[in-house]
Amino acid sequence: MNPPALQTVDVTLGPRSYPVWIGAGLLAEHARWRAMLRGRHALVVSNTTVAPLYLPHIEAGLYGLRWASFLLDDGEAHKSFANVGRVLEALGELGATRDACVIALGGGVVGDLAGFSAACWMRGIDFIQMPTTLLAMVDSSVGGKTGVNLPVGKNLAGAFHQPRAVLADIDTLATLPEREYRAGLAEVIKGAAIGDEPFFAWLEQHAAALAARDPATVQEAIARKVAYKAGVVARDETEQGERALLNFGHTFGHALETAGHYTTLLHGEGVAIGMLLAARLSERLGMSVPAATIRLQRLLETLGLPVAIPPGMDAQQLLALMRLDKKNTAGTLRLILWRGIGHAEIVAGVDEADVLATLQTTG
Numbered sequence: 001m002n003p004p005a006l007q008t009v010d011v012t013l014g015p016r017s018y019p020v021w022i023g024a025g026l027l028a029e030h031a032r033w034r035a036m037l038r039g040r041h042a043l044v045v046s047n048t049t050v051a052p053l054y055l056p057h058i059e060a061g062l063y064g065l066r067w068a069s070f071l072l073d074d075g076e077a078h079k080s081f082a083n084v085g086r087v088l089e090a091l092g093e094l095g096a097t098r099d100a101c102v103i104a105l106g107g108g109v110v111g112d113l114a115g116f117s118a119a120c121w122m123r124g125i126d127f128i129q130m131p132t133t134l135l136a137m138v139d140s141s142v143g144g145k146t147g148v149n150l151p152v153g154k155n156l157a158g159a160f161h162q163p164r165a166v167l168a169d170i171d172t173l174a175t176l177p178e179r180e181y182r183a184g185l186a187e188v189i190k191g192a193a194i195g196d197e198p199f200f201a202w203l204e205q206h207a208a209a210l211a212a213r214d215p216a217t218v219q220e221a222i223a224r225k226v227a228y229k230a231g232v233v234a235r236d237e238t239e240q241g242e243r244a245l246l247n248f249g250h251t252f253g254h255a256l257e258t259a260g261h262y263t264t265l266l267h268g269e270g271v272a273i274g275m276l277l278a279a280r281l282s283e284r285l286g287m288s289v290p291a292a293t294i295r296l297q298r299l300l301e302t303l304g305l306p307v308a309i310p311p312g313m314d315a316q317q318l319l320a321l322m323r324l325d326k327k328n329t330a331g332t333l334r335l336i337l338w339r340g341i342g343h344a345e346i347v348a349g350v351d352e353a354d355v356l357a358t359l360q361t362t363g
């Protein structure tokens with residue numbers, strides 16, 4: 001069977017607009033991404049898992065440049081300020097000038113840190129995203145949020161810095177562990193759930209093919225989610241309003257991730273449970289109907305995602321963690337809820353008693 005044809009989604013941001021290319025074999029299409037490099041220096045940031053698999057695919061494309069690679073150890077713990085410092089030192093050793101380019105080859109951890117490093121070097125140089133996880137292809141590589149974790153919390157230091165291009169080579173998903181793949185699907189479902197009902201129906205129809213990683217179906221799902229996110233980012237780049245909807249399920253999800261000490265649940269798994277909790281809470285507040293919640297739960301389950309709060313997590317503890325998550329007023333929370341599939345909205349002043357009751361009934 002022939003691989004699906006390349007798809008391009010444009011992120012339209014005036015002079016900072018860029019293409020997101022989605023297709024098979026793109027890492028080896030050197031001329032395509034090499035054309036995005038303006039200068040003579042490139043630093044490839046990757047990690048010790050991804051680089052042995054995929055750095056050889058791009059090396060020949062760097063021929064003639066002064067380039068080096070910087071490899072992080074694998075894991076969220078390495079998305080740190082200390083490693084930004086090391087990337088900047090590597091750029092210094094390379095002699096990188098203002099027209100140098102950082103290439104992020106890896107998942108969201110690599111992309112966020114490499115992008116932030118590019119934002120810092122000489123107050124901002126180019127970077128190209130080459131995402132290799134489904135989550136990074138459909139979410140973190142698009143939209144220009146870059147940053148690192150601090151001891152006091154996740155993603156607390158960062159910058160908006162848009163890439164020059166995003167190159168999502170779906171062939172790299174062949175080596176992605178099943179659990180990581182399914183966690184990425186949660187972010188695909190999220191886009192459909194908050195703002196694209198036809199896409200949600202499409203996901204329901206193609207759930208079996210997605211679970212089986214059929215390349216054409218996976219590529220189409222990535223392209224549709226990226227197109228949705230690109231529209232949101234174009235309308236609200238710096239999250240003054242609509243972009244906050246992309247956090248559907250995240251306040252619940254972050255609390256679940258934190259309660260599990262970031263080892264029990266992957267981010268996408270926390271988002272899956274969190275979206276269902278947000279749907280249940282919306283129902284409780286009279287914003288939505290049970291049929292919408294049931295459709296969401298069924299799709300999550302079909303795609304192998306968790307839908308229940310893991311055993312041992314206490315509702316009061318989760319509520320306390322949710323209070324810390326965002327700017328809330330005393331006794332109430334500001335959350336992303338929905339009016340059914342495709343209709344998320346920001347709701348301030350949600351009574352903590354309703355949140356607690358929702359948490360207590362979702363074990």
Ligand code: NAD
Binds near residue numbers: 049079112144173180
């Ligand atoms: P990750 O980068 O840790 O990758 C997950 C695992 O898969 C890692 O072990 C990695 O080494 C491995 N891996 C990556 N590609 C692989 C491949 N092709 N084959 C085999 N193994 C592979 O995690 P993630 O889920 O990609 O990203 C999570 C990060 O993204 C978090 O830090 C989160 O805060 C961030 N994020 C950022 C945004 C944003 O808008 N910037 C949005 C969502 C998430």
Ligand code: GLY
Binds near residue numbers: 139145246
């Ligand atoms: N992942 C949320 C955003 O990009 O805004």
